[in-house]
Amino acid sequence: MSDRPRISQRIGGISESATLAVDAKAKAMKAEGRPVIGFGAGEPDFPTPxxxxxxxxxxxxxxxxxxxxxxxxxxxxxxxxxxxxxxxxxxxxxxxxxxxxxxxxxxxxxxxxxxxxxxxxxxxxxxxxxxxxxxxxxxxxxxxxxxxxxxxxxxxxxxxxxxxxxxxxxxxxxxxxxxxxxxxxxxxxxxxxxxxxxxxxxxxxxxxxxxxxxxxxxxxxxxxxxxxxxxxxxxxxxxxxxxxxxxxxxxxxxxxxxxxxxxxxxxxxxxxxxxxxxxxxxxxxxxxGDLSAVAEMREAFDRRRRTIVRMLNDIPGVVCPEPQGAFYAYPSVKGLLGKEIRGKRPQDSSELAQLILEQAEVAVVPGEAFGTPGYLRLSYALGDADLAEGVGRMQKLLGEAS
Known part of the structure; x- marks a missing residue:
């Protein structure tokens, strides 16, 4: 039998898309009946015009x-x-x-x-x-x-x-x-x-x-x-x-x-x-075509942008600069690492994201996926009600940190 690897080094070294993985896990949990709110995928919630x-x-x-x-x-x-x-x-x-x-x-x-x-x-x-x-x-x-x-x-x-x-x-x-x-x-x-x-x-x-x-x-x-x-x-x-x-x-x-x-x-x-x-x-x-549909979406994203930044910055230990474009917030959560939250002490943002998913049923992407541990990425390209509910759950959970 050949002792050569089954998968080439070139392909074997590729990491799965972290954002798609988080989105897939959130959807799977939803299919099980859990009320997961997903901030993972960068996907507008609007239908194609x-x-x-x-x-x-x-x-x-x-x-x-x-x-x-x-x-x-x-x-x-x-x-x-x-x-x-x-x-x-x-x-x-x-x-x-x-x-x-x-x-x-x-x-x-x-x-x-x-x-x-x-x-x-x-x-x-x-x-x-x-x-x-x-x-x-x-x-x-x-x-x-x-x-x-x-x-x-x-x-x-x-x-x-x-x-x-x-x-x-x-x-x-x-x-x-x-x-x-x-x-x-x-x-x-x-x-x-x-x-x-x-x-x-x-x-x-x-x-x-x-x-x-x-x-x-x-x-x-x-x-x-x-x-x-x-x-x-x-x-x-x-x-x-x-x-x-x-x-x-x-x-x-x-x-x-x-x-x-x-x-x-x-x-x-x-x-x-x-x-x-x-x-x-x-x-x-x-x-x-014209850009009228784009303008409507941008107006909604702008409103959600201001909401998510305000709500995230209200969480002790979270620092979220105001994004100027796209539809993502990228808060620092370094102030929460090592603190006790419902019996756990997450040491990095990956562990914190997992805790948020398990305890608050909110899916976010850890900064490790983007080359900077200590952060989370949240897409605000989702409905206003889901956005407020999801960040509200995070506020309640992370507010318990001690």
Whole structure:
């Protein structure tokens, strides 16, 4: 018998998505009849707007969409995505610079797979979304982390980025608005970081999927727009999931230099071929329409944002900065660790999250999943009543800490 491992080292080293795991456990407990409230998944509670669903239904009846279509995306969708990019961020690109992918995750992986050779390093600002390091490592790259905390609103400085840079650094991963923290960099900060990257000859991969979800005085700004000289070394990833409540439709895209997009398209032609045509038709309706449905959702998220921050900060030992974008709160719970709560003394945020799930029937994601132990991530993309009930349960439980 062979003594070789059954699973390759490359795949065996991948961690399960912590956010999806928490969401799955919460749903399983609900199926058992337990009244679990889940703050785990980053998924809007709104239905996909009707006009998008109708476009998909019409596409399903069109024989053209019953066949293979170009692996890189429907031509009309690529044109619409180029127009949408100009409309929403002021970045003018050609349809040949667009690749349509199976959700944002495929966009991220294919971008890294296209840019990285084995051993190339990527600067990753922590807290980070769980998928980023795994995609980098799958592509043969090495993540180098820059850790931020609540004292700076989870924003990194050029000085921190420079400290992380080595002769092997090829890419800066830049995310604003951020998952999991909701941090948003000002246009001035974006320019400073972009000029630093340009001056060091780095590539930038920027995830703009939360571009429309900013609140108060915060403003989204796109790094290739703020620093035009960086555009030829910038790859933008995006998708319809968050903006249009389309997480299940699985449509994302890559925008970048033509040679990068062509190479990534070649990869996709062997990996998955075209994205499901019905989903592409739905995405075409979404990005071609107005943003009124988005505005309604953003108003609700803004209201929930203020509620969850207030309620979390009312818990002794919890410190929650006000997120400026996306739909996540990322409170520090370091003040609760080691304290007794119903006979337990959680030593880290993973143990605390487990205690909250068991005792309060509330599902949250521990900071270990995002590279910063001592924190919790709560998505506020759920109904107002569930939000208030869920955080209320946490207040009652964690208020017992002694």
């Amino acid at each position: 009707d006009y998008i669903v109708e476009a998909a239904a019409e596409a399903a009846r069109n024989p053209r969409f019953h066949r293979y279509t170009p692996a890189g995306g429907l031509p009309e969708l690529k044109e619409a995505l180029a127009a949408k990019t100009l409309r929403d961020s002021g970045y003018e690109v050609d349809p040949a610079q667009v690749l349509v992918t199976n959700g944002g995750k495929q966009a991220i992986y294919e971008a890294f797979a296209t840019l990285l050779d084995p051993g190339d390093e990527v600067i990753v600002i922590a807290p980070y979304w769980t998928t980023y390091p795994e995609s980098i490592k799958l592509a043969g790259g090495v993540p180098r982390y820059v850790v931020t905390d609540e004292s700076t609103g989870y924003l990194a400085t050029v000085e921190q980025l420079e400290q992380a840079r080595t002769e092997r650094t090829k890419v800066l991963l830049f995310v604003s608005p951020s998952n999991p923290t909701g941090a948003v960099y000002t246009p001035e900060q974006v320019r400073e970081i972009g000029r630093w990257a340009a001056g060091k000859g780095l590539w930038v991969l920027t995830d703009e999927i939360y571009e429309h979800l900013v609140y108060g005085d915060a403003r989204f700004s796109s790094i290739p727009v703020e620093v035009p000289e960086l555009a030829d070394r910038t790859v933008v990833v995006n998708g319809v999931a968050k903006t249009y409540a389309m997480t299940g439709w699985r449509v994302g895209w890559v925008v970048g230099p033509k040679d990068v997009v062509k190479a990534a398209s070649n990869l996709q032609s062997h990996a998955t071929s075209n994205v499901a045509n019905v989903s592409q038709a739905a995405a075409l309706a979404a990005v071609s």
